[in-house]
Structures are given as structure tokens and as C-alpha cells.
Amino acid sequence: MIKRQRLILLFIALLASPSQAGVVVIVNAENTASDFSQRQLVDLYMGRNLYFPNGQLALRLDQSPSSEIRRTFYESLVGKSVAQVNAYWARLLFTGRASPPQVIRTSKGLLQAIKNNPNAVGYIDEKELEDGVKVIARVN
């Protein structure tokens, strides 16, 4: 059901803005991490495992809550809407131990933050890729 929904959404997205060909997860070019599985990505972004394979604490970055790219990312990664993901973090807020990824308002800002921090990780539209960052996974 979810898969089918995803396909339809993807199809609509493709028709609506042909510029968004795909969402890629990127890290600093110096980061040793490479080729994250979907499971690794889920655990990283949903707060289960906050470390890169080399033991460095990851700085997770999120796009603007109202952005199309954030919607597509979570839809593709865990099959949940942005609101559902927000609810997930809200549930954990009181424990004080788990915290959601840090929000960067624009893709440009996000790219800049990754270039500045070797342990940062984020996601952008494939079309906006620049040098200085490395793709470790493709979510759709």
C-alpha cells in the first residue's frame, strides 16, 4: 500500500517538477563514510545510531519543515509524512536523550554546513550537487 502510494506520489512529483530527479544523502568529501544502506540511514536519521562507522558523532541536518525535498526524503526513507516524523520526535522530547536533526533553512546553507563540518550529514536534490560533498546514498 505504502509502496504504491509512494510510486504515485513520485509520479506526481516527477510530473509537477521535473527538476527534482532524486534525493541524495551527502557528507563532507573528507568523511570516510560511504554507501549507507537504507537501514543505516533510517537508524541515523531516526536517532537510533548517531555515529558514523568510524566512531565520529554525526551532525544530522534537516531541510525546512515545509520544503518539498523534506517531504520526499521522509516519504521515501521511512514511508511517513513530515507531521508523523514530527510527532515521533515530540514523543521523545521529554526524555531529553533523543533529539531531532538540526534544521537548515535552505539547500545552499545545508551544502555550506556540510562543507564546513567533516561530521555533518544532510540531503539535497540531486540537481543541486556541488563539489566538496560526497554522496553516500540515494533515497529514491
Place this chain on the structure above:
Amino acid sequence: MSIKFWRSLPFQTGFSIALGAVLLTLILSIAVYNQTIEKVVTDSNHRISQLISTIERSASIAAYLNNDELALDVTRGLVKNDIVTGVSLRSESGMRIISGSPFNFKEESILHFPLASPFMPDEKTGELFIKPNQQNIDAQAKQMGALLVFTLATHSLMITIFVIFLVQNRLTRHLTDLANTLHKIEPGSAERLQCPTLHRHDEIGLLVRDTNQLLTAVQNTLAGERRLREYTETLEKETRKEAERDPLTNLLNRRAGERAISRALDKADTNNTRCAIMLIDLDRFKPINDTYGHDAGDHTLVTISNRLTDALRKNDIVIRWGGDEFLILVQQGHDDLQISVIADKILATLSVNIDINTSIQESIGASIGISLYPDHGTDPSYLFDLADKAMYHIKRSGRNGYFIHTPSDTA
């Protein structure tokens, strides 16, 4: 015969119904009780499942993230419910959180819920163990079971009372009444059973009708037997009389006469009275018989007999002693025994002429020998003998007279 109460129909039917009801209620109660307990346990497990479904997401997330705070929040929340005494949340990666009283995970009553990853439904991230509040469940089961059993028992009791009332009222009471009435009816009497109005067309009605028919049959049979017995008695009496009487003169015959005299002498002995025995021999009977034939002789004898009977009192005894011999016992009445007067009276009545036929009359005449009780003796045979001798004394000395035995006389 009275029926003991515990053997009586009302008690037996009532007791059987009550016993059956009690046993049935007992069996049903056990079944209902067990079923109730089972249902309470099922219900409790169902409630626990519902409870789990409300916290399942939080539990899954806690297990997914190994988040102790969230896990504790979940388990403490669960333990607050009175149907749960202990909760344990375990994650695949080793988190162990326990709330409430500790429990053995191998216990049969422990409920087990697997927790899937919130993002990958196929992946198991932990488990939830719930220990239901057995005390609470037992108390609830007992309460519900007791209520149901009480309701059942009350229903049974009411139905039993109703059935007993119905059976007594519709059946047993009438049977008891009929049995008591029938018991009092004498065989052969005209009494009959009364059929209760309501039962006219059922088995009780049939029983009453058939019993009444039998009573009628018995009455008829007994009445017939009674008539037959009366008839037989009459017949016997007549036969006995015929055996005692001389058929021609209707006087006592010699055999019956001897018995009657014996009895009369016993009575005289008791009353201390006197009696006279008179033996009468007709003087001229044989010539009449020879001259005019047997019919004339018979007529003469009947006439003589009637005259003797008429001349004497009722309690005197007249016997046809032989062919033309009669024996008389005269009993002392209130007065002295006036033998000569009586003897003269007899002689007088016997010398009156007898009509042999329309033209011929003959005088018979008699000789009387007399002996006295107890003057001459007490033995009847001896007294007969003395009277006989006295009679022959008269015969020899000219006939038509009487002679009283005299002890000095040796003739």
C-alpha cells in the same frame, strides 16, 4: 394401614424433583462457574491486549531507540492498571526495563507481545512481557461465578417449587385423596369414588371410572353370595326340621324327641323343677287300621296328634314314639305339677269319637304310663322304662286309664 410420610406419594415425588433439581443445579453451577472463570480470564487478556495496542507505538520506539525513559514511561503506565501486576520491556539490543512486582517469565499466565520497529514493520526490535493481576482476575471470576450460580440456584429453586406445587396440585393430591377414600370404602358397600372435575377426561378419570366399575362388580358379587348363603341356610333349616319331624303327624320323631327330653331334663335340673313323662298307647288303633285301611289309620293318627298338641302347653313336648305310641313330657309351670288333671284331660280328649269317613265314627281310647322326674329317677332311659312298665300295668288292668309309677311297685 397408614402410609409413612417418607413413603407417601407427595413426599416421594417432591423429594425426587427436589433432588433432581439440586443435582442438575450443582452440575450446571460447576459448568457455569468454570466457564465464567475462563471467560473472565479471556476478557482480562483481551483488555490487556487492548491496553497494549494503545502503548504499542511508544513501546516500539523505546525498544528501537533503547530509550530507558520512554520504556519506563510505558511500563509504569501499564502497571497503574489494576489488571496488570508486572511489566517488562526488553529490546533486542539488551535493554531490560521492569515495573511492578518481579515475576518469572516462564510462568504460564505471562502474556508476551513482540515489538516491531516503528519504521520497518518486518524487523523485531523488542518484546513486552505482561503479568496479569491474577488476584484481581480470581476475585472478579469468583464474584461473577458466585452471582451466576446464585441466579441459577434461585431460578432452579423457583422452578422446583413451581413444579412440585404443580405435581402435588394436579396429580399427587388427587391420587392421595382417591387412595384414602378407596381405603375407607367397605367391600360391597354402595359408596363410590368421586372424580375431581379437572381430571374427568384424563387417566385419573379413567382410574376412578374403572375402580367404580370394580366396586359395583364386587358389590353385586357379594350381594349374590349373601342371597345364596341365606337360601342355603333356609334350605338347611328345612332339611333339619324334616329330619326331626315325623312326616305324617309333624310331631318330633323318636330320635329328635329323646334329644329334646334330654335337654328339657337338664333345664329342669338347673331350674330345680319337676317333670312328668307320659307314655301313651292307643287302645283301639290296630282294629281301625285293619278294618278301614291305612288311610283311615293315618287320619286317626293325625287327629290324635293334633288333639294332644292342643291339649298341652307350648313348652310341653309331644313325640311320636312308635306306630301308635306317643310320649309326652309335661313340665312344671308356675304351679305344682298336677299330673292327674293332665292325664284325665288327655284321656278325655282321646276318647272323643273320630270321624273315619262321613258315616262312621270311632272312639280310640288310650293307656297312659307315667314316671316323674326327679322323683323316680334322672336318667331319661330309666324314666322311659318306668313309664313303659306303668303303661303295661294299665293295659293289663283294663285299658283307658293312667297309672303313675310307684317305687314300691315291683310289677
